[in-house]
Amino acid sequence: MRFPPRGLYAITQTDGKSPATVIAEIEAAIRGGAVVVQYRDKHPHDALTLARELVKVCHRHRVPLLINDNIELTLEAGADGVHLGKNDGHIREARERLGTDAIIGISCYDSLERALEAQAHGATYAAFGRFFPSGTKPLASPAHPDTLRQAKQALSIPIVAIGGILPENGAALLAAGADLLAVIGGIFDHDPELSAHAYQRLFDSQ
Numbered sequence: 518m519r520f521p522p523r524g525l526y527a528i529t530q531t532d533g534k535s536p537a538t539v540i541a542e543i544e545a546a547i548r549g550g551a552v553v554v555q556y557r558d559k560h561p562h563d564a565l566t567l568a569r570e571l572v573k574v575c576h577r578h579r580v581p582l583l584i585n586d587n588i589e590l591t592l593e594a595g596a597d598g599v600h601l602g603k604n605d606g607h608i609r610e611a612r613e614r615l616g617t618d619a620i621i622g623i624s625c626y627d628s629l630e631r632a633l634e635a636q637a638h639g640a641t642y643a644a645f646g647r648f649f650p651s652g653t654k655p656l657a658s659p660a661h662p663d664t665l666r667q668a669k670q671a672l673s674i675p676i677v678a679i680g681g682i683l684p685e686n687g688a689a690l691l692a693a694g695a696d697l698l699a700v701i702g703g704i705f706d707h708d709p710e711l712s713a714h715a716y717q718r719l720f721d722s723q
């Protein structure tokens with residue numbers, strides 16, 4: 518499935534939640550307008566079963582599902598691609614194992630250099646952040662909107678922004694050059710469908 522060029526990118530909030538809740542919340546976020554989903558789970562119990570269920574739900578809605586960190590799980594679950602950070606393996610290995618059609622997203626933090634390298638190695642998108650303090654990942658290192666402005670000039674692949682993004686602060690990142698907003702707490706700390714819809718309006722009014 519193709520990676521959407523813009524829109525809301527929902528990432529699962531799994532801690533303390535049952536698989537059924539995670540699935541119901543993701544489906545609600547998709548109803549609210551999320552155009553891509555990532556399964557991120559730092560304390561999984563049965564990751565393969567949940568990942569396979571998420572693939573089914575996402576594909577029913579024609580939305581691609583990516584897996585965070587884990588190339589093997591991406592293959593086993595039949596997901597559309599993987600998101601890799603600096604400690605999660607190399608894009609070359611991901612491309613070799615997942616094939617030419619797979620979506621491969623790369624965390625670039627605040628580094629345009631890292632994004633240019635990722636693009637040259639065939640990354641599907643580059644993710645920058647965190648832009649605002651994140652309750653989900655309090656120790657994530659900061660990134661600056663100026664990096665988005667430079668990335669917009671220098672990259673041809675879609676640009677994802679992440680970290681503490683709310684409907685109230687997301688518009689500034691879109692204006693700086695982000696194509697997609699990746700969100701956890703801003704969707705799943707509240708009613709997921711209504712919250713996703715609030716982000717959707719940022720894209721409608723752009």
Ligand SMILES: Cc1ncc(COP(=O)(O)OP(=O)(O)O)c(N)n1
Pocket residue numbers: 526555557585586600601602603604605622624644645654677679699
């Ligand atoms: C869309 C998106 N952007 C950034 C990240 C962060 O990846 P990483 O730095 O590997 O950190 P963890 O998510 O693994 O804690 C992401 N997952 N998704």
Ligand SMILES: Cc1ncsc1CCOP(=O)(O)O
Pocket residue numbers: 646647650651652653654657679680681682699700701702703
């Ligand atoms: C995975 C990740 N990487 C940088 S910030 C972050 C967490 C994003 O979650 P939230 O939208 O709740 O800040």
Ligand SMILES: [Mg+2]
Pocket residue numbers: 585586600601602603605
């Ligand atoms: Mg990671």
